[in-house]
Amino acid sequence: MSHALAPLYAQHIATLRERADKALALGGFDHLLIAASTPLRKFLDDQDYPFVANPHFRHWLPLTDAPGSWVVYTPGHKPKLIFVQPRDYWHVVPAAPSGYWVDQFDITIVRTYAEAVAVLPKGKRAVIAPACPSIEGVEANNPQTVVDYLHWHRSYKTPYELELMREASRIGMCAHRAAERAFRAGESEFGIHMAYLAAARQIDAELPYASIVGLNEHGAVLHYTHFDRTPPTQSRSFLIDAGASASGYASDITRTYAAAGHNDFQALIDSVEKAQLSFVAMVKAGQSYPELHIHAHHVLADVLREHGVIRMSAESAVQSGVSATFFPHGLGHPIGLQVHDVAGFQTSERGGSIPRPDGHPYLRMTRVLEPGMVVTIEPGLYFIDMLLEELRGKPASKDIDWAKVAAFRPYGGIRIEDDVVCTEGAPENLTRNAFTAS
Numbered sequence: 495m496s497h498a499l500a501p502l503y504a505q506h507i508a509t510l511r512e513r514a515d516k517a518l519a520l521g522g523f524d525h526l527l528i529a530a531s532t533p534l535r536k537f538l539d540d541q542d543y544p545f546v547a548n549p550h551f552r553h554w555l556p557l558t559d560a561p562g563s564w565v566v567y568t569p570g571h572k573p574k575l576i577f578v579q580p581r582d583y584w585h586v587v588p589a590a591p592s593g594y595w596v597d598q599f600d601i602t603i604v605r606t607y608a609e610a611v612a613v614l615p616k617g618k619r620a621v622i623a624p625a626c627p628s629i630e631g632v633e634a635n636n637p638q639t640v641v642d643y644l645h646w647h648r649s650y651k652t653p654y655e656l657e658l659m660r661e662a663s664r665i666g667m668c669a670h671r672a673a674e675r676a677f678r679a680g681e682s683e684f685g686i687h688m689a690y691l692a693a694a695r696q697i698d699a700e701l702p703y704a705s706i707v708g709l710n711e712h713g714a715v716l717h718y719t720h721f722d723r724t725p726p727t728q729s730r731s732f733l734i735d736a737g738a739s740a741s742g743y744a745s746d747i748t749r750t751y752a753a754a755g756h757n758d759f760q761a762l763i764d765s766v767e768k769a770q771l772s773f774v775a776m777v778k779a780g781q782s783y784p785e786l787h788i789h790a791h792h793v794l795a796d797v798l799r800e801h802g803v804i805r806m807s808a809e810s811a812v813q814s815g816v817s818a819t820f821f822p823h824g825l826g827h828p829i830g831l832q833v834h835d836v837a838g839f840q841t842s843e844r845g846g847s848i849p850r851p852d853g854h855p856y857l858r859m860t861r862v863l864e865p866g867m868v869v870t871i872e873p874g875l876y877f878i879d880m881l882l883e884e885l886r887g888k889p890a891s892k893d894i895d896w897a898k899v900a901a902f903r904p905y906g907g908i909r910i911e912d913d914v915v916c917t918e919g920a921p922e923n924l925t926r927n928a929f930t931a932s
């Protein structure tokens with residue numbers, strides 16, 4: 495794989511150089527300095543939180559473990575990597591740079607964070623780094639003009655990035671298969687999670703986000719990250735939202751399963767899946783993402799009606815907010831170097847923000863889809879006590895079949911999530927392709 499990536503990577507760096515040239519010119523800067531950043535220390539402790547490298551740094555390099563290192567780019571010059579390789583017998587130090595990417599950089603190896611800072615160029619510098627933890631001797635300025643330009647263009651993945659995202663999906667798919675087997679074998683949430691990690695060959699800290707592994711009613715907790723250590727008496731349903739990383743790129747995958755014999759819930763899953771695939775098919779250049787989200791509300795309301803949960807038209811379910819009781823989150827978000835990637839609301843490369851449609855406070859993407867963008871499509875239907883209680887007090891309550899709601903409540907909820915590339919033609923479904931390729 496490494497060998498095959500070399501030409502794609504060269505093209506990727508050429509693209510990043512062009513973008514950086516424009517961003518620096520717009521902001522009036524001579525140099526782009528990107529910190530990998532440094533580990534964050536726990537309060538009153540000598541331990542650090544898991545290190546996560548600055549996504550801008552990972553955009554240039556497939557290096558996820560290089561604390562204190564810097565990418566330095568000056569227009570007209572080959573990019574530089576100031577690589578910190580400490581003299582340290584307590585820890586494993588980052589390995590010397592090697593692989594398909596090293597030819598694209600002039601590499602300087604130093605031993606300390608301070609030595610790295612000392613060799614950074616002077617002049618008008620755009621320094622892309624977190625404010626905290628600060629790095630002694632250099633101030634992060636994160637100029638808005640530069641950041642806006644870079645974030646906007648991060649929306650358009652290069653062929654190299656797409657290859658890494660395919661890999662992240664392949665790893666996630668293998669791990670999802672192991673998790674489903676563990677569910678069918680009657681494992682606890684904790685046991686399923688362990689099976690997932692083992693198959694992904696990634697530890698928690700390496701995953702792009704905290705896995706959601708919920709049995710039964712736990713599927714109704716949107717961000718359930720608890721992991722019961724003992725299996726329930728009966729495992730009726732299983733919702734898993736878990737991704738994987740590949741050289742700093744994320745996958746974000748959700749599947750929902752019914753145990754054998756739970757036919758009504760399986761039928762509801764089948765309907766959500768059919769709807770989800772129809773939304774994926776609409777990931778096309780020119781499609782407004784918020785319009786797709788609202789369309790999803792209508793289709794999911796129809797699913798609720800077909801399964802006897804509501805007795806109103808899709809239109810009135812959406813108007814009255816009933817669809818949001820059962821589908822209370824956004825249809826999806828941009829994904830890439832971060833699971834919730836940047837620029838989902840941005841108006842243009844000069845910044846700005848496109849507001850969410852009224853009544854949809856959790857939507858994370860308000861842009862029109864264009865080739866090269868990667869978004870998730872993750873509709874869901876849930877039976878969430880808190881939201882159902884609110885609905886009981888509203889006039890629309892009379893059009894709800896509460897007995898049906900009670901019958902579905904022990905299953906928690908359903909979400910089905912794929913990562914989808916918008917192309918010039920048919921969408922590329924990274925997740926489904928990974929599942930069908932094996």
Ligand code: GLY
Pocket residue numbers: 703735736746827833872911
């Ligand atoms: N796993 C987080 C999300 O689906 O957005």
Ligand code: MN
Pocket residue numbers: 746826827870872911
């Ligand atoms: Mn997602």
Ligand code: MN
Pocket residue numbers: 735736746747748872911
């Ligand atoms: Mn997810």
